[in-house]
Every structure is written in C-alpha cells, then in structure tokens.
Amino acid sequence: xxxxxxxxxxxxxxxxxxxxxxxxxxxxxxxxxxxxxxxxxxxxxxxxxxxxxxxxxxxxxxxxxxxxxxxxxxxxxxxxxxxxxxxxxxxxxxxxxxxxxxxxxxxxxxxxxxxxxxxxxxxxxxxxxxxxxxxxxxxxxxxxxxxxxxxxxxxxxxxxxxxxxxxxxxxxxxxxxxxxxxxxxxxxxxxxxxxxxxxxxxxxxxxxxxxxxxxxxxxxxxxxxxxxxxxxxxxxxxxxx
Amino acid sequence: xxxxxxxxxxxxxxxxxxxxxxxxxxxxxxxxxxxxxxxxxxxxxxxxxxxxxxxxxxxxxxxxxxxxxxxxxxxxxxxxxxxxxxxxxxxxxxxxxxxxxxxxxxxxxxxxxxxxxxxxxxxxxxxxxxxxxxxxxxxxxxxxxxxxxxxxxxxxxxxxxxxxxxxxxxxxxxxxxxxxxxxxxxxxxxxxxxxxxxxxxxxxxxxxxxxxxxxxxxxxxxxxxxxxxxxxxxxxxxxxxxxxxxxxxxxxx
Numbered sequence: 001x002x003x004x005x006x007x008x009x010x011x012x013x014x015x016x017x018x019x020x021x022x023x024x025x026x027x028x029x030x031x032x033x034x035x036x037x038x039x040x041x042x043x044x045x046x047x048x049x050x051x052x053x054x055x056x057x058x059x060x061x062x063x064x065x066x067x068x069x070x071x072x073x074x075x076x077x078x079x080x081x082x083x084x085x086x087x088x089x090x091x092x093x094x095x096x097x098x099x100x101x102x103x104x105x106x107x108x109x110x111x112x113x114x115x116x117x118x119x120x121x122x123x124x125x126x127x128x129x130x131x132x133x134x135x136x137x138x139x140x141x142x143x144x145x146x147x148x149x150x151x152x153x154x155x156x157x158x159x160x161x162x163x164x165x166x167x168x169x170x171x172x173x174x175x176x177x178x179x180x181x182x183x184x185x186x187x188x189x190x191x192x193x194x195x196x197x198x199x200x201x202x203x204x205x206x207x208x209x210x211x212x213x214x215x216x217x218x219x220x221x222x223x224x225x226x227x228x229x230x231x232x233x234x235x236x237x238x239x240x241x
Numbered sequence: 242x243x244x245x246x247x248x249x250x251x252x253x254x255x256x257x258x259x260x261x262x263x264x265x266x267x268x269x270x271x272x273x274x275x276x277x278x279x280x281x282x283x284x285x286x287x288x289x290x291x292x293x294x295x296x297x298x299x300x301x302x303x304x305x306x307x308x309x310x311x312x313x314x315x316x317x318x319x320x321x322x323x324x325x326x327x328x329x330x331x332x333x334x335x336x337x338x339x340x341x342x343x344x345x346x347x348x349x350x351x352x353x354x355x356x357x358x359x360x361x362x363x364x365x366x367x368x369x370x371x372x373x374x375x376x377x378x379x380x381x382x383x384x385x386x387x388x389x390x391x392x393x394x395x396x397x398x399x400x401x402x403x404x405x406x407x408x409x410x411x412x413x414x415x416x417x418x419x420x421x422x423x424x425x426x427x428x429x430x431x432x433x434x435x436x437x438x439x440x441x442x443x444x445x446x447x448x449x450x451x452x453x454x455x456x457x458x459x460x461x462x463x464x465x466x467x468x469x470x471x472x473x474x475x476x477x478x479x480x481x482x483x484x485x486x487x488x489x490x491x492x493x494x
Contacts, residue, residue, distance in 0.1 A: 013492050022405040075335035078488040092334050099330040103261045104254065108419055116334050121246040 003168060004050035004073065010083035011043040011223075012069055042068045043079075044223045052167075055200040057210040057231070059238050060220035066203045069220070070094060070170050073201055087116065088167030088199075095172065099159030102146035106137060109145055111159050115193035119164060129162060135159035136182070151178050158186055162193060169193060169200045207235055244340050250345035255319075256351060274311060275354045278304040278363075281424050292426045297457050298367040301360060305451045306423035308356045309381075313389055314414045314441060316349035319392025321410070325400050328494035338487060339480070342397060346390035350382050357454070364455045377453040384472035385446055391475030394483040401490050421447060442471040 015038050036233050043065045050056050056064050069079035072084050074092045096189050099116050100109050114124040132141040135155040140148060148156070154177040171194070177186055194213055204210055210217065210231060217234035219227040227234050260269040283301055290299035320342035324331070327341050357378065364371055399406045421443045427435055438444055445467040451458035 011492075014489065018342055023403045023409065026403065071332065074333065076332055077491055090335065094333045094382075098333045099327070101254070101258070103258055108254075112254065116336055117332060118243065121250070142352050235323045 002049040003052050003087050004201065005085040006049075006072070006082070007047050008085075009043055009046045009069075009072060009079045009084055010041070010081035011065075011072060011077065012080045013040045013042055014038075015040050041223055043072070046220075046223075046225055047081075047216060048225070048228060050199045050201060052199055053197045053217060055194055055202060055214045057202045057204060057214035057217045059204075059210065059217060059221060063222075064220040065223040066220060067094075067172065068223075070172055070201065070203060073168075075120065086168055089168060090168045091117065091161065091166035091198075093161055093165070093169065093171045096161050096177075097153060100145055100153065100157065103144055105144055106132060106148065106156055107143040110141075110156065113157070113160050114163075117161070131159045132156070133162050134163075152183075154178055155186075157180055160221055162186075164191055165193065165196060165198065167198055169198045171200065171202045171204075173204055173206075207239065211235055244337060246341055247336070247348070248344050251340065252348045252351065253463070255345055255348035268354050270352050271359055274304065274308050275359045278307045278310070280494065281307065281312050289425055289429070292429050294426070294428065294459075294480050297426075298364075298369045298371075300367045301364045301369055301455055302451060302457055303424050304360050304363050304428075305454060305457065306421070306447060308353065308360060308424050309385065309447050309450055310418055310421060311355075312353040312385060313446075314418065316346055316386070316389030316390050317396065317414065318407070318410065319349070320345040321396035321400050322391060323393070323405070324397035325494070328401075331491065332494050339483065342393045344373055345408075346386045346393065349389060350386045353385070356425065369455050369457065372452075372456040374453045374456070374466055378450060381446060381450045381453060381468070384468050387472040387476040388442070388446075391472075391477070391479030394476075394479035398483060398486045398490050401493055417441070417443065423447070442467060445471075462485065 044071065047066075048056070058069060060066050068077065070092075072079050073086060074090060075084075075086065075092065097113070099113055101112070102113065110128050110131055111121060111124055115121055128141070130139070132138045135152070135158070137148070137152050137156055140152065145153060158177050172188075177183065191213070194202070202210070202214065214231045217227075217229065217231045217238075218225060219234050219238050227237055256270075257267060259268060263269060265272070278300075282300055285303070286299050293299055293302060323341035323345045324338055327338075330336065331338055361371055396406070396410060399410075420438060420441050422438060425443070427438055428440065445460075445464040448458045448460045448464050449468055452460040
C-alpha cells in the first residue's frame with residue numbers, strides 16, 4: 001500500500017529579477033518598468049510512490065531539488081502543479097530543533113517541539129524525563145536552553161524528534177549528532193527507526209548509508225528525475241557521473 | 242481541534258516570554274499601561290480633564306484608551322511578525338500557519354483583561370463606579386482580537402514579501418492613534434474633523450469599551466454595529482488574503 005503518493009509534481013518559484021525585497025525598490029522598478037518576474041523551476045514532473053516499509057533515498061547535487069522535494073512531502077510547500085498525498089503521521093527530521101527557543105527551559109522546549117509535530121502534550125509530559133536522560137542532559141532540563149552547549153541542544157533535538165515512531169519519516173542528513181559515543185547511539189536509533197516498517201524518504205550524500213539503508217533510489221538532476229531504481233545500480237551510475 | 246494544545250502552549254509562551262528575563266516578569270503587563278497612562282495623565286489632565294462632558298472622569302478615560310490602543314497596535318505588529326519569526330518552523334514542520342497570529346491575538350486578549358485590573362482601581366480612585374454593563378467588555382475584547390488577527394494575517398504576507406513594509410505599518414499605526422480619541426475628548430475637535438474620527442472603527446471600539454466598563458462615554462447602537470461588522474470583515478479579509486497568497490509566500494521564507 002502506497003503511503004506516499006506524488007504525481008506529476010511541479011514546483012515553480014517566482015523570482016523578481018531585480019530582487020525587489022522592499023516596497024521602495026518595487027516602486028522604483030515599476031516606475032522604470034523593469035520589474036521582471038522570472039519563473040525558476042525547482043521540480044518538474046516528479047512522480048513516485050513509497051510503500052510501507054520502503055526506504056527511498058534521494059540523490060543529487062546541491063540545487064537539484066532535494067530539499068524542495070522534502071518540503072513538498074512534509075506538506076509545508078504546496079506544489080504548483082500535481083498532487084502530493086501522504087497518509088499518516090509525518091516525522092520530519094529536517095534540521096532538527098526548529099522552534100527551539102533559547103529562553104525556554106529544556107523541558108519546555110521538548111514539550112513545544114513535540115506539540116509542533118502534532119504529538120499529544122499529556123503523553124510527551126510523561127516522556128520528557130526519559131527524553132532528557134537519553135540525550136544525557138537530565139541535570140539541565142529545568143534551565144533555559146541558552147545555557148546549553150550546542151552539542152547538548154543537538155542531542156536534545158534528536159532525542160525529541162526520534163522519541164515517537166511515525167508512519168512517515170523524512171530524513172535530511174541527520175543520521176548522527178554529537179560526540180563519538182552519542183553518534184554511535186543516534187546512528188543505531190536512526191537505523192532502528194528506518195528499518196521498523198515506516199515509509200522513509202532519505203536525502204543523503206553518504207553513499208554507504210544509501211547503499212545499506214535504501215530499498216530504492218531516486219536520482220534528481222536540475223529538478224528532473226534522472227534515474228530511479230535499485231540502490232546498487234543508481235548509486236553506481238551516480239558515482240560514475 | 243487537533244491544534245488546540247499547540248495554541249494553548251503558544252499563548253502561554255507569548256505571555257511569559259516577553260518579560261522572562263526581568264525580575265517582576267509578567268508584572269510588567271500590569272505596570273506598562275499604568276506607567277504610560279500616568280505620564281500622559283500628568284501631561285494632559287490640565288488641558289483635557291475639564292473638556293469631558295458630564296460626569297466623565299479623565300483618568301479612567303485616558304487609561305481605557307491606552308489599554309485598548311496598545312492591545313490593538315501591539316497585536317497587529319506582533320501577529321504580523323509571528324509568521325516571519327516562525328519561518329524556520331513553517332518551512333520544516335507542517336503546522337497551519339494561522340495558529341501563530343491567532344495565538345498572538347489571544348495572548349493580547351489575555352493581556353487586555355489583565356490590564357483591566359489597574360483600570361478598575363483607577364476608576365474607583367477617581368470616584369467612578371464600575372458599571373453593571375462591565376461583562377460586555379468581553380464582546381469588545383473578542384471583536385478587537387478578531388480585528389487585530391485579521392489585519393495581522395494580511396500584513397504577515399506583506400511583511401515576508403517586502404522588508405520595509407513593517408516601517409510603514411509602524412508609522413501608520415502611530416497616525417491611527419492620533420486619529421483615535423485615546424487621550425483627548427472628541428468634543429475639542431472641529432465638526433469636520435469629528436466626522437473623520439468617527440469613521441475610524443477604533444473610535445467605536447473605544448467608546449463601547451469606555452461605556453461598558455464604567456459608563457464613561459456615550460454609545461449608540463451604530464457604534465455596536467460598526468464594531469461587530471468591522472471585526473467580522475477584518476477576519477474575513479484576513480483569512481481570504483492569507484489563504485490566497487500563502488502558497489507563494491511560503492517559498493520566500
């Protein structure tokens with residue numbers, strides 16, 4: 001059963017050529033008659049499905065449209081054309097810790113971040129000590145986040161984001177954070193999540209990770225699907241390119 | 242509603258965070274309108290106090306104006322900024338973006354009600370009783386929250402697209418304050434100016450608020466109608482504009 005179903009997805013950004021970021025400039029350009037709008041095509045005619053238990057890796061150079069595709073899947077960027085359908089709870093592992101606030105305590109941030117991801121506040125409250133312990137910041141949970149080291153923040157974000165199993169997992173290069181010990185621990189947890197039967201879309205530049213984890217690979221180039229197929233073949237072609 | 246829990250957290254955060262690092266914390270919410278009103282009262286009471294009709298008192302008149310005006314202008318700027326400020330979240334996790342301006346407007350509403358405590362004290366000191374119509378301020382608050390949320394939603398799109406729009410909005414809000422009888426009685430103006438001031442919806446909100454709280458103004462049915470209809474129109478336009486332009490705007494965050 002397809003959990004993720006995207007059909008003929010196009011995303012076009014409208015870019016003002018003169019980069020009018022202010023009303024003043026827009027007004028000036030309009031007077032001169034040179035406020036040209038250029039359409040920048042970020043994704044063109046992308047279609048694929050992801051079934052339950054499948055791990056689809058997205059390959060491509062910078063600017064190929066990988067992040068845009070993840071945004072479409074996460075539901076934050078509506079496609080200009082085409083449809084994107086995702087069934088079930090999404091766990092977006094994209095730049096973890098979005099929404100963390102430096103003035104709120106560790107525990108408050110865990111709660112707030114979880115609520116943003118649509119989790120039940122009451123259950124998260126019960127889980128908070130366990131999350132803090134797993135991240136190794138138990139002693140700091142009641143202090144403002146600004147007193148945390150950046151490694152501690154990253155660990156807490158990872159622990160919170162991965163605390164609950166979701167039906168759909170969108171992963172953007174967050175396979176490991178923190179020091180060597182925590183990296184091993186987080187990599188292990190990530191692998192468990194990925195192989196636990198969720199539908200996974202994974203963006204990575206780490207070909208070894210792609211080869212071992214993915215069941216299918218999509219290669220994007222300039223917003224097109226260049227190749228789609230089994231990991232060994234596509235990775236080999238991508239590396240030869 | 243699925244996002245009710247999130248809105249509750251957001252409102253709580255909005256209320257506590259602004260003054261988090263100060264010693265008296267949320268106490269500033271009480272102190273802020275009191276201090277502003279006190280300063281203006283010292284300056285203007287000699288000029289305007291005698292111009293108020295009948296038994297109306299200047300201190301509660303002024304403070305009600307400050308309270309309502311700061312709810313409005315802070316609500317508009319904060320809710321318009323809330324979308325841009327939460328850009329990092331909105332480009333990664335799906336949350337209906339409207340929850341941010343709505344929570345901001347609701348937090349403003351709570352602050353508005355907290356601010357009525359010192360207003361009540363000022364009323365009693367100046368020898369004016371709180372009127373039996375007091376519960377009606379609830380309607381004023383809700384209408385004002387709808388008005389600010391609607392304007393905030395529209396402006397939030399503008400804020401993301403054009404960096405300098407917030408400066409223009411700030412100037413406009415200041416001009417609007419002078420076109421609202423916040424610290425002067427409307428009767429001191431020429432008849433033609435009065436007509437313009439009456440067109441400003443905030444004048445109706447303010448008159449209804451002053452009347453309901455301590456019978457400190459004269460209101461007509463048309464004030465009520467104007468207040469309720471502008472709040473509904475504002476939230477209607479706001480949601481429409483936001484829905485229409487959000488898909489393109491989110492790409493700019």
